[in-house]
Amino acid sequence: MEKNIKIAVIGLGYVGLPLARLFATKYAVVGFDINKSRIASLQSGIDTTLEVEDEILQKVLLDKTGNSIGLYCTSNIEDIKDCNYYIVTVPTPVDKNNRPDLTPLYKSSETVGSVLEIGDIVIYESTVYPGVTEEECVPVLEKISGLKYNVDFYAGYSPERINPGDKEHTVEKILKVTSGSTPEIGKRVDDLYKSVITAGTHLAPTIKVAEAAKVIENSQRDINIAFVNELAKIFNLMQIDTQAVLKAAGTKWNFLPFKPGLVGGHCIGVDPYYLAQRAQEFGYHPEIILAGRRLNDSMGEYIASQVVKLMLKKGISVNGANLLMLGITFKENCPDVRNTKIVDLIQVLKEYGITITIFDPIASLEEVYKEYKLDITNTIPNQKFDAVVLGVAHTDFLNLNFLDLQKTNSLLYDVKGVLGDIADSRL
Numbered sequence: 200m201e202k203n204i205k206i207a208v209i210g211l212g213y214v215g216l217p218l219a220r221l222f223a224t225k226y227a228v229v230g231f232d233i234n235k236s237r238i239a240s241l242q243s244g245i246d247t248t249l250e251v252e253d254e255i256l257q258k259v260l261l262d263k264t265g266n267s268i269g270l271y272c273t274s275n276i277e278d279i280k281d282c283n284y285y286i287v288t289v290p291t292p293v294d295k296n297n298r299p300d301l302t303p304l305y306k307s308s309e310t311v312g313s314v315l316e317i318g319d320i321v322i323y324e325s326t327v328y329p330g331v332t333e334e335e336c337v338p339v340l341e342k343i344s345g346l347k348y349n350v351d352f353y354a355g356y357s358p359e360r361i362n363p364g365d366k367e368h369t370v371e372k373i374l375k376v377t378s379g380s381t382p383e384i385g386k387r388v389d390d391l392y393k394s395v396i397t398a399g400t401h402l403a404p405t406i407k408v409a410e411a412a413k414v415i416e417n418s419q420r421d422i423n424i425a426f427v428n429e430l431a432k433i434f435n436l437m438q439i440d441t442q443a444v445l446k447a448a449g450t451k452w453n454f455l456p457f458k459p460g461l462v463g464g465h466c467i468g469v470d471p472y473y474l475a476q477r478a479q480e481f482g483y484h485p486e487i488i489l490a491g492r493r494l495n496d497s498m499g500e501y502i503a504s505q506v507v508k509l510m511l512k513k514g515i516s517v518n519g520a521n522l523l524m525l526g527i528t529f530k531e532n533c534p535d536v537r538n539t540k541i542v543d544l545i546q547v548l549k550e551y552g553i554t555i556t557i558f559d560p561i562a563s564l565e566e567v568y569k570e571y572k573l574d575i576t577n578t579i580p581n582q583k584f585d586a587v588v589l590g591v592a593h594t595d596f597l598n599l600n601f602l603d604l605q606k607t608n609s610l611l612y613d614v615k616g617v618l619g620d621i622a623d624s625r626l
Contacts (some may be wrong), residue, residue: 203266204391207231207282209307211241211272212357213248213465213535214324217370220251220396223259223270227332230272231278231310238314241272241607245479249534249561258498283321284391287311287336290358291467292538297472297492299328301335308336315352320379322355322388326470329411330479332356332378354380355388356406358413363464364533374398378409417470418488423457424467424490428498431459431626435505435550440615442625459626460592460615461502461540463494464529468538499543501625503589505589506612507622513610515585518552523584523604526591527559527567527575534561541590542571544614556580560595579604586610592617 204226211232219230232238240247244257261269264278269280279285291304304325321340322334324458336346346352352356360373375396379385398608401407431441437510448454462468471488478485510517529539545555557567557575567575579599583606589596592615601611601621613622 204284205229205266205282206284206286207279207311208301209279209285209287212236212288213250213363213442214361214614215286216241216246216248216256217250217361218286218324218359219260219270219272220256221371223268224270227266227268227380228270228272229264229282231274231276231279232272233274235274238272238397240600247533247563249512250361259336260594276314280522282314284577285311285314285315286317286322286324286357288324289377290537291327291358291427291469291473292465293469293472293622298505299473299476301327301331302357304331304336305339308339309363312340315340315344315346317346320353320355320384320388322357324357324359326358326413326466326473327410328414328473329407330477332406332410349380351385357388357392358409358416360416360481363535364530371395371397375400376403376409377401378403379407380406381466386584414470414474417467418474418491420457421462421467421471421495422487423455423606424460426463427457428459428462428494434446440611458616459498461498461544463538463540465537466504468540469493469528486523495546496543499540500547502612503544503547503551506548506586506610507626509612510610512584512609513623515608515610520553520585521582522548522553522555522586522588523580524555525559525587525589525596525599526562526593527557527573528562528591529589531562531592532594533572534563535565536562536570544588544590545573553586556584559591567603584609588612588614589618589622592616 206222206226207227208215208230211230219228222228244253246256248389250288261271261272264271284575287307289307292300294300298550313614335352341348356378357375362368375392377389377392377400380386383534385402393400399495449456471492475485475488507517527541528534546553559575560577564575567573583618585606586609587604613625
C-alpha cells in the first residue's frame with residue numbers, strides 16, 4: 200500500500216459509518232456529514248442506526264482531526280481538505296414518481312470538488328445506474344475543482360454491500376467489488392479495500408461494469424420476491440399454506456429460499472427503478488423488472504384486504520376496530536424507516552375506519568413523524584386489541600405474549616410468517 204493515505208468518508212449513515220469505522224482501524228479517516236446532530240451523536244460514541252456497536256465505535260474515535268490512525272467525525276468541510284481519498288456513501292433515492300433522484304450525489308460531488316487536489320481519488324459507493332459516476336458526478340467534480348479527470352484526479356466505484364441490521368455479514372465479511380477510472384487506479388482502489396476487507400475483493404474491468412453489477416443484485420432479489428408474492432396470492436385463493444409449499448420445495452438443493460412479504464427500504468425497493476430508467480433512456484422498456492416492482496408495491500394493499508376479510512369472518516366490526524401494528528421499520532432489527540412498505544398497509548387499513556396503534560421499540564418517533572406524519576410508541580401498549588398484525592419480525596416481538604394484547608375474539612395476522620401455529624393467518 201502507498202504511504203500517507205488519509206480517507207474522507209462523505210455521508211455517515213448505514214453505509215458510511217461502518218465503512219469509516221473499518222478503515223479507521225488502519226488509516227486516518229475523517230467522516231463528514233451535513234447532519235450536525237448526527238455528528239454530535241457519533242463524536243459522543245453513540246450510533247443511533249445501531250450498525251456499529253457503541254463500544255466498537257468508541258475504540259476508533261479521535262478527539263480531533265489529524266494524521267493519526269482513527270476516525271474523526273465532522274460537519275466542517277475544512278476538516279477534509281487534506282485527505283487524498285474521498286469515498287461518497289450518500290443515499291440515492293427515487294422521487295414520488297419513482298424516478299432516480301441524484302441530488303445527494305450532485306451535492307456531495309460539489310463538496311468533494313471544492314477540496315479536491317491533484318492526485319486525489321474519488322470513490323463512489325452509492326447505488327446508481329451504469330454511467331452515473333463518469334457522466335454525472337465527474338463533470339461536477341471537474342467544474343467545481345477546475346481539475347481535469349484522469350489527468351489531475353481520478354475516480355473509482357465500489358458498490359456498497361451493507362445489509363442493515365445484520366450482525367453476522369458485516370462490511371469486512373462481504374466480498375467487495377472495486378473499479379477505477381484507469382487500470383492503475385483500479386489497482387490502487389482494489390488494494391485500499393483489500394487491506395481491510397477480510398472477505399476479499401473483485402476488481403471489475405470498468406466503473407460501468409461495477410455500477411451495473413450492483414444495480415442488478417437487488418433487482419434480481421426484487422424479481423424473486425415478486426415471484427413468491429404472486430405465489431402467495433395464488434395459493435391463498437386455493438387455500439394452500441404458502442409457507443408449507445416453500446418449505447417442501449426448499450428440500451431441492453437448487454431451489455432459491457425467497458419468502459413473500461413487503462419489499463421496501465432504500466435498496467431492493469429502489470434500485471430496480473434506477474436500472475429501468477437507464478434502460479428506457481436507451482429505448483428499451485424493461486418488462487420483467489417493472490412488473491416485479493408493480494407486484495411488490497401492491498402488497499401493502501393486498502395484505503390490508505386480507506386482514507379486513509379475516510376480521511369480518513371472525514365477526515369483528517371493522518369500522519372503529521382497534522388494531523396494533525407491530526413494527527414500522529423496513530426490516531427486522533433495524534431502525535431505518537426509509538421507504539418502508541408498512542406505511543402502505545397502515546394507510547389502507549385506516550381507510551376502513553380502523554384505529555391503529557403502532558409499536559416499534561427501535562424506530563425513532565421523530566423520524567417516523569417527520570417522514571410519514573404518523574405517531575408511534577416505543578413501549579408496548581397496556582391494552583387489548585381487536586386485531587394484532589406482526590409487520591416486522593423484530594427479535595423483541597418474537598417473545599411477546601400475544602394473548603396479553605388480544606381481546607377474546609381477535610385476529611393475529613403474521614405478515615412475516617415467523618409465528619407458526621399461534622397466528623390465525625399469515626402471508
